Amino acid sequence: MAEGLEKFSFTAPRHDADAEFTVKRSRFIGSVRTVLSAEEAANKIKDFPNIYPKANHHCWAYRAGLGQPLEHCSDAGEPAGTAGRPILGALKRHGFENTLIVVTRYFGGIKLGVRGLIEAYGEAAEMAADAAGTVEMEFCSALEISCGYDYSKTLATTLHKLGFSDERQKTDYGEDVNIGLEVPFSMKDEISPILNEMKARGFLKKLAWGKEKLVREKH
Numbered sequence: 001m002a003e004g005l006e007k008f009s010f011t012a013p014r015h016d017a018d019a020e021f022t023v024k025r026s027r028f029i030g031s032v033r034t035v036l037s038a039e040e041a042a043n044k045i046k047d048f049p050n051i052y053p054k055a056n057h058h059c060w061a062y063r064a065g066l067g068q069p070l071e072h073c074s075d076a077g078e079p080a081g082t083a084g085r086p087i088l089g090a091l092k093r094h095g096f097e098n099t100l101i102v103v104t105r106y107f108g109g110i111k112l113g114v115r116g117l118i119e120a121y122g123e124a125a126e127m128a129a130d131a132a133g134t135v136e137m138e139f140c141s142a143l144e145i146s147c148g149y150d151y152s153k154t155l156a157t158t159l160h161k162l163g164f165s166d167e168r169q170k171t172d173y174g175e176d177v178n179i180g181l182e183v184p185f186s187m188k189d190e191i192s193p194i195l196n197e198m199k200a201r202g203f204l205k206k207l208a209w210g211k212e213k214l215v216r217e218k219h
Contacts (some may be wrong), residue, residue: 014133030128059083062100075215086122136218142210
């Protein structure tokens with residue numbers, strides 16, 4: 001499989017979301033963020049004390065990676081097992097990968113007990129996950145191709161047959177016809193031999209794949 005990935009798509013939050021509620025004067029704020037690596041998750045976790053500087057706890061969990069994502073969670077000073085695991089449970093129930101949930105707590109002066117904390121952190125995570133919604137995302141590669149005007153119709157027909165509508169092509173008409181595409185990793189093995197053959201036969205003047213992994217909503 002391309003790039004050594006076990007699969008090419010994953011379930012993610014449709015958008016970042018925050019949700020909050022209060023129980024026994026303690027305020028809980030659940031925050032959902034998309035992250036593509038453990039490093040990115042760690043950096044975003046570090047932001048929360050700045051976002052909510054007077055909060056008592058910033059508990060979190062994330063799942064990063066594909067196929068068998070890396071899972072990690074933290075109670076961040078709350079009693080062991082009362083915060084991180086309930087947050088991680090919400091991530092799993094929603095099927096989220098490459099996702100971080102942080103639950104921030106402002107202590108209201110009344111202790112909730114172990115069961116109360118588990119329920120509160122789990123509910124805050126669930127509320128934020130529900131607010132975020134879900135979407136299927138996929139990894140893509142940028143592709144730049146060009147041809148002379150005499151071969152432009154042939155290229156257009158080929159791309160349409162491969163499933164690239166005009167809306168999925170960024171076309172520039174200059175000295176040559178230049179087309180930019182975002183090709184899902186799942187299609188690279190199909191499209192590469194066809195375009196390589198066109199390049200070898202002189203139909204294409206340029207065939208260049210981008211090195212950066214792009215993440216886009218799945219078509």
